[in-house]
Amino acid sequence: MDFRFSPEEEAFRQEVAALLEREVPAEYRRKRMTFFDMSAQHDWIQVHRYIAERLGEKGWLSLHWPEEYGGRGLSPFYRLILREELARYHSPGYDSIGCGIVAPAILLKGSEEQKNQYLPGIAAGKVMWCETLSEPNHGSDLAAAEVFAKEETDCFVVNGQKIWTTNGHFADWNALIARTDRAANPNYRGLTFFLLDMKTPGITVNPIVNMAGHHEFNEVFFEDVRIPKENIVGGLNKGFYVVMSLLDYERTTDTVYAIAGTYINDLAEYARQNNLFTPVLENKLAQLRADCEVSRLLHYRVAWMQSKGMVPNYESAMSKLYSFELHQRVSEFGMDLAGQYSQLVEGSPRVPMFGRIPSCYLRSFGYSLEQGTSEIDRDVIAQRGLGLPRLR
Amino acid sequence: MDFGLNEQQEMMQTLARDFLAGEYPNKVLKAMVKDEKGCAPELWEKMAEMNLMGLSLPEEYGGVGDFLDLIVVLEEMGRVCFLGPYFSTVAVGAAAIMAGGNKEQREKYLPDIASGKANVTLALTERKVEYEADALQTMTISRGGYFVINGTKLFVPDAQAADFIICAARTGESNGGGDGTTLIIVDRNEPGITMRPLKTVSGEKLYEVIFENVKSSARNVLGEVNHGWRIVEKVLQRANVARCAEMVGLAQQSLNMTLDYAKERIAFGHPIGAFQAIQHRCADMLIDVEGSRFATYQAAWRLNEGLDAAKEAAAAKAWVSRACRRVMTSAHQVHGAIGFTEDHLLHYYTKRALACEFSYGGNDVQLAKLAALYK
Ligand SMILES: Cc1cc2nc3c(=O)[nH]c(=O)nc-3n(C[C@H](O)[C@H](O)[C@H](O)COP(=O)(O)OP(=O)(O)OC[C@H]3O[C@@H](n4cnc5c(N)ncnc54)[C@H](O)[C@@H]3O)c2cc1C
Ligand SMILES: Cc1cc2nc3c(=O)[nH]c(=O)nc-3n(C[C@H](O)[C@H](O)[C@H](O)COP(=O)(O)OP(=O)(O)OC[C@H]3O[C@@H](n4cnc5c(N)ncnc54)[C@H](O)[C@@H]3O)c2cc1C
Numbered sequence: 001m002d003f004r005f006s007p008e009e010e011a012f013r014q015e016v017a018a019l020l021e022r023e024v025p026a027e028y029r030r031k032r033m034t035f036f037d038m039s040a041q042h043d044w045i046q047v048h049r050y051i052a053e054r055l056g057e058k059g060w061l062s063l064h065w066p067e068e069y070g071g072r073g074l075s076p077f078y079r080l081i082l083r084e085e086l087a088r089y090h091s092p093g094y095d096s097i098g099c100g101i102v103a104p105a106i107l108l109k110g111s112e113e114q115k116n117q118y119l120p121g122i123a124a125g126k127v128m129w130c131e132t133l134s135e136p137n138h139g140s141d142l143a144a145a146e147v148f149a150k151e152e153t154d155c156f157v158v159n160g161q162k163i164w165t166t167n168g169h170f171a172d173w174n175a176l177i178a179r180t181d182r183a184a185n186p187n188y189r190g191l192t193f194f195l196l197d198m199k200t201p202g203i204t205v206n207p208i209v210n211m212a213g214h215h216e217f218n219e220v221f222f223e224d225v226r227i228p229k230e231n232i233v234g235g236l237n238k239g240f241y242v243v244m245s246l247l248d249y250e251r252t253t254d255t256v257y258a259i260a261g262t263y264i265n266d267l268a269e270y271a272r273q274n275n276l277f278t279p280v281l282e283n284k285l286a287q288l289r290a291d292c293e294v295s296r297l298l299h300y301r302v303a304w305m306q307s308k309g310m311v312p313n314y315e316s317a318m319s320k321l322y323s324f325e326l327h328q329r330v331s332e333f334g335m336d337l338a339g340q341y342s343q344l345v346e347g348s349p350r351v352p353m354f355g356r357i358p359s360c361y362l363r364s365f366g367y368s369l370e371q372g373t374s375e376i377d378r379d380v381i382a383q384r385g386l387g388l389p390r391l392r
Numbered sequence: 393m394d395f396g397l398n399e400q401q402e403m404m405q406t407l408a409r410d411f412l413a414g415e416y417p418n419k420v421l422k423a424m425v426k427d428e429k430g431c432a433p434e435l436w437e438k439m440a441e442m443n444l445m446g447l448s449l450p451e452e453y454g455g456v457g458d459f460l461d462l463i464v465v466l467e468e469m470g471r472v473c474f475l476g477p478y479f480s481t482v483a484v485g486a487a488a489i490m491a492g493g494n495k496e497q498r499e500k501y502l503p504d505i506a507s508g509k510a511n512v513t514l515a516l517t518e519r520k521v522e523y524e525a526d527a528l529q530t531m532t533i534s535r536g537g538y539f540v541i542n543g544t545k546l547f548v549p550d551a552q553a554a555d556f557i558i559c560a561a562r563t564g565e566s567n568g569g570g571d572g573t574t575l576i577i578v579d580r581n582e583p584g585i586t587m588r589p590l591k592t593v594s595g596e597k598l599y600e601v602i603f604e605n606v607k608s609s610a611r612n613v614l615g616e617v618n619h620g621w622r623i624v625e626k627v628l629q630r631a632n633v634a635r636c637a638e639m640v641g642l643a644q645q646s647l648n649m650t651l652d653y654a655k656e657r658i659a660f661g662h663p664i665g666a667f668q669a670i671q672h673r674c675a676d677m678l679i680d681v682e683g684s685r686f687a688t689y690q691a692a693w694r695l696n697e698g699l700d701a702a703k704e705a706a707a708a709k710a711w712v713s714r715a716c717r718r719v720m721t722s723a724h725q726v727h728g729a730i731g732f733t734e735d736h737l738l739h740y741y742t743k744r745a746l747a748c749e750f751s752y753g754g755n756d757v758q759l760a761k762l763a764a765l766y767k
Contacts (some may be wrong), residue, residue, distance in 0.1 A: 053615045139728050141659040164729045210732055212738035220453065332717070340547050340750045348591035349600055350546065358593045362739070366725045366732045376668045 005077065016060070020089040023054050031354045032090045032266055034106045040305070044092055045170050050127070051093025053144040055082070056125030061099050065107065069115050070123050075307040077275045080255060080299065087258035097167065098122045098129035102175050105193070105246040109234035118173075118195065126157075130171035130198075132162035132220055133243065139164075140376050143188035143240060147222065149178040156232075158202075166370075168218035170206045171198050176227075177239050184237065193239035202226075212362035213345075236392070245311075247372065256323040257295035260330045263360065264288050267334050270353060276337065289329055292383070295323045314385030321377040324367035329362035395686065401464045404457065408468035411442060416472045418737060423742065424475040425586040425595030431476050431553045439577065440508025445482055449490065453502035459630070459696040463637040467699075470641020470748075473740045475595055477511050477550035478648055479497070483634040484496035484549075484627060485512030488558050492614035492623035500628045501556065512577075513554040515545035515601055516624065523628060523753040524571040530603065532561035532574060534617070537610050539563075539576055541603040549751065551587050551599035554580050559603065563618050575614040582606050594743035596751075607756070628703065630695055632709040636688040637717045639748050643681045646723040647742045654726055663725065673722045680715035687711050703765050710758035713749040720745055 005013070025047060033044075055061050063078040065071025079099075087096055094100075103122045106114050121392040138144040147160030158178055168174075174196040184190025198205075202225040207215045230389030234242035268285055271277055298319040302312045334357045335342040346355030382388045397405065412617040415435055424430050439445060449455025462483065469478065486505045489498060489512070502511035520527055530543025541561055551557065557578045566573035578585070584606040590598045615623050651674060654665030664670050687708040694701035721744040724731045731738045749755070 109613070134729070136660075139659070146661075209734040211734055211736075211742070213734065336754075336756065339754055339756070340517070343592040343594065343596065343598075343746060343750060345591050345593055349588050350590055362593065362743075365742075366729070367723070367727055367730050369732060374725070375667070379668070 005081070006106050009075075009077055009081060012078060013085060015083040016082055019054060020051075020085055020091055021337070023051060024089045024091040028090050032262070032356065034194065038272075047094035047112070048095075048170075049125075051091055052095060052125030053130075054125075055093055056123060059123070061094070061125055062103075062119070062123035065103070065119070065123070069107065070386050076303040077307065080303050081254040086257045087255055087262055090262070094126070095122070095125070095167075097131050097171075097175070098173075099129065100248050101131060102129045102173075102195075105159040105175065105233060105242055108245055109193075109242050111230075111233075113230065114195070114233060127172045128161040128170055129175060130165050130168045130174040132165050133177050133350045134162060134164045136161060136163050136219075138366060140373055142243065143186070143191070145177055145179055145191060147178045147229065148182070149174075149180050149192060149194065151180065155226045155228050158194075158222040158227060160197075160222055162220045162222075163218075164208070164370075165205070165218045165220045166216060168198075168220050169207060169215070174198050174220075177243055181237050181240075191243075192236055194227050195233060195240040196227050196297050198234075200225050200227070207276075210363070211365060212359050214363065216361075248362070255299065256327050257292055257299055258321065259351075260295070260327040261289075261292045263299070263327075263330050263334070266353065266356075267330075267337055271337060277316050281337070285335060288326075288333060291329070295319070295326050298322055300378055314381045317372075317377040317380040318385070320371060321374055321381070325374065326363040328367050331360040335361050394511075395689070397464065399754040401460060402455070404464045405468060406577070407442070407463045408444075411438075412468055412472045412474065412766060416474060416707075421473050421475065421737075422739060426612050426734065427595075428589070428597075430550070430595065430597045431551045435475070436508055443506070444478070444566045445508045446506030447482060449486055449502055449506050453498060455502070455504035460692055462465045463634065466634055466637040467543065467641040467644075470638040470643075470753070471645040473642065473645075473737075473744050474638075475597075475744070476704060477513070477597070479634065479638070480513040480554070481505060481511045484514050484631045485554075485556070487510075487630050488514055488575065488614060488627045489577075489621060491626045492620070496611070497577070497614065504555075510555045510567070511550065511553050512556040512558060513548060513550050514627065515551070515557050515559045516608045516701045517549045518545060519545050520542070521547060523757050524625070526566045526568060527558060528562050528573055529567075530559065530561040532559070532563055534563070537615070538607045539574075539610060541576070541578065541606045541608065543603050545601045545603070546598075547590065547751075548587075548599045548601045550597050551580070551601050552589070552597065556580060557585075557601065558614065560607075560620060570625070571618055572618050573620045573624070575620035575623055576608050577612040577614060578603075578606060578608045582608065585763045592747065594740075595748040596744070596747035606760065620655055628752055629705040632758070633688060633691045633695060633701070633705050635748045635751060636708045636712040638746055639706040639712050640681065640688050642741050642745050642748070643677075643684060643719040646719055646738065647677045647681050649725045649738060650677065650726045652730075657728070670726055673726060677719050677722050680719050684708075684712040684715045703762060706758040706761040706765065709753065710755050710762060713758070716745045716749065 060082055062071045063074045064076045067073050069190060083094055083386055099122060106118055133142055135145055135147060149156040149158045176194040176196045178194060179190050180192040181190030202223040204221040206219045208217055208219060209215050302316050302319050307313045338352055338357050341352050342357045344351040345358060383390055417578055418544040434453055445454045447457050447465060448459045448694045459716060489501050523543055532539045532541040546559035557580050559576055559578050561574055562572055563574040586602045587599045589598060654670055655663050657664045691701050691704035692709040694704055723738055727738060730736055
């Protein structure tokens with residue numbers, strides 16, 4: 001057992017902090033924005049792209065990849081340190097879909113050509129990704145996806161609608177799951193995983209505004225969209241297996257505990273400035289900080305497993321579930337702390353913390369849905385983690 | 393004991409439900425949220441025709457029914473997420489005039505309120521939003537037959553739509569017991585009043601109201617000079633219980649929407665309502681809704697009977713606020729991503745519930761009150 005970071009890891013953290021200190025716009029640090037609070041992020045995408053490229057230049061988006069694909073074969077703790085610092089500096093720049101999902105999927109299941117074609121763009125922070133799994137009629141039940149890709153001689157032709165596509169309006173490329181066999185039984189054996197250039201003709205992206213008033217996700221329509229056959233990852237009709245293995249990654253990639261931790265500190269600062277401290281309040285803050293600490297450890301355990309070559313599964317469901325629900329509790333605590341003021345939105349007289357409090361709270365309703373719902377996570381933990389039987 | 397509604401209350405419920413279903417469809421709600429004043433004159437007129445503004449006021453002033461009738465109607469308003477200066481005028485402003493006003497003042501204001509001609513709001517909280525007399529800093533000084541008010545009030549509901557503002561101000565040293573405060577009615581067009589809208593997530597119309605040497609006749613003092621806080625306390629009790637009724641309606645409707653959705657949304661070959669995780673959530677929602685309803689009814693009934701209701705009112709507001717949040721959280725969870733969008737109705741309920749919760753003192757404020765009452 002050893003709960004320290006290595007000296008090299010500590011040095012890396014310093015280096016990241018120094019770069020962010022230099023590059024993150026002062027406005028971002030002043031307003032302390034996060035991806036979970038899109039208020040005031042009108043220039044988010046520009047800042048994201050700028051920082052992503054700075055991180056890419058340093059090779060920091062691919063440190064833990066194998067050396068033959070541009071990585072340095074370092075432990076996943078480097079990725080985690082990077083993301084902790086990004087959270088601390090309220091900085092965008094890490095494309096959690098490209099870096100956190102697509103790259104692992106390609107590394108795990110992609111062909112040699114695909115690795116050479118797609119990984120460099122992700123590593124350089126120059127190509128942004130979205131993923132289209134969910135459909136209007138099928139969310140949790142991904143295996144029931146209906147968007148159909150019809151095989152032709154040199155390509156597949158996709159028709160149908162996806163929904164809730166985060167960053168669909170910014171993305172250059174898309175990780176798409178589509179049905180390629182309607183007769184497959186069970187139905188998950190008829191799905192294929194495609195990499196799709198968002199500039200391909202026939203794709204329409206329409207915004208959906210969430211209850212916090214932010215435009216973050218979209219609906220995406222496909223009309224005779226042609227995808228070359230070589231863009232299939234993991235083989236025809238084997239898409240579900242790719243998704244299942246990458247979901248284990250998806251559930252670990254967000255260092256939400258770090259974002260929650262910075263938010264707790266910001267709320268404590270608000271309390272201090274407004275003389276709100278009481279024993280009850282201090283108690284609540286302390287409880288949330290202890291929760292954060294545990295959340296951090298659950299994440300580190302997953303990174304540690306990955307560093308040992310183990311494949312985390314229910315362990316990542318645990319860290320995702322706990323950290324996202326923790327962030328919900330922290331967001332709700334913010335509402336209690338600010339009381340009447342917590343209803344005020346950005347741009348209102350008297351608004352505290354640039355309107356982050358209601359923005360974070362309202363946004364937090366999505367945490368127990370995105371990347372798989374809390375119910376599904378609890379099922380995964382119970383059935384795969386604890387070996388409990390399933391009801392047939 | 394009788395937990396049910398009587399004939400008159402049932403009639404009010406049906407009347408209000410039918411009226412609101414016809415006159416307050418979702419598109420009106422959406423318009424009200426965006427509207428600057430949040431008041432549609434035509435709707436207001438129709439409400440006045442039905443004598444909704446006179447609810448719980450004595451007949452001699454053009455009123456009708458009692459506090460329980462008002463509670464029943466507010467629950468229905470909650471169900472449609474009703475926005476508008478109704479609550480501030482009827483449940484709070486009129487209640488303050490009833491509680492503290494002399495004959496002359498009642499005759500002057502109440503008939504106009506009951507007929508929908510006048511709106512009135514209570515300006516209570518200040519920068520440090522507290523519901524204690526000691527927290528008041530706004531000052532008013534007697535000059536001959538007038539009082540001159542100086543100070544800044546925050547979170548004043550519907551101030552733009554109000555014809556009169558009841559201002560709680562300091563007239564003397566606070567003695568920790570609530571004395572030293574005075575309630576005075578001010579014409580909203582009096583020189584020296586400025587207001588700025590505070591923008592809220594729910595569309596609740598709250599204002600910052602600044603009083604700069606604002607004059608009001610000594611005849612407009614409600615109750616006695618220096619002893620206004622007793623009236624405020626009475627009004628707060630009623631206002632909080634009335635807010636609870638609104639939250640009950642909000643929570644009930646959110647549960648209804650959730651049950652409908654759980655029956656129709658299919659995942660893994662079943663309606664999601666067949667999954668035990670979802671059923672258990674819905675079961676807990678029902679406990680929260682019905683628990684809220686009966687906590688509210690009990691406190692409202694005590695107030696209506698003229699019994700002491702300090703504990704019941706505080707317990708109701710504290711509990712209902714929390715229960716309502718839990719209901720909204722579950723409603724969103726069961727709805728999945730669709731309930732997370734601005735196009736879906738659910739978020740209006742979630743936000744409106746927050747506005748109700750925080751006004752007149754949220755969970756923390758009520759728990760502190762309750763704790764003090766048990767000391
Ligand atoms: C902020 C946000 C961002 C998102 N980004 C993306 C994205 O980039 N790409 C993408 O493809 N999707 C994205 N999604 C969609 C997300 O993956 C889905 O919302 C999620 O999978 C749930 O699907 P659903 O919303 O259709 O709900 P449903 O699956 O219809 O579920 C409704 C309710 O039923 C419950 N339920 C369903 N099945 C079961 C069961 N077997 N047992 C118990 N309870 C069950 C759910 O937990 C939920 O409470 C995003 C969603 C959000 C909120
Ligand atoms: C203090 C006490 C006094 C009692 N007195 C009496 C008495 O006087 N007379 C009498 O006849 N019995 C009595 N009981 C027994 C009591 O009725 C049973 O304990 C109860 O019915 C549960 O049965 P069980 O203990 O066999 O648990 P089980 O039924 O085996 O349940 C075990 C667990 O599984 C859960 N479970 C079971 N079915 C489901 C389902 N469909 N979905 C989800 N979860 C499920 C249960 O909730 C429980 O958590 C008493 C029990 C206690 C603790």
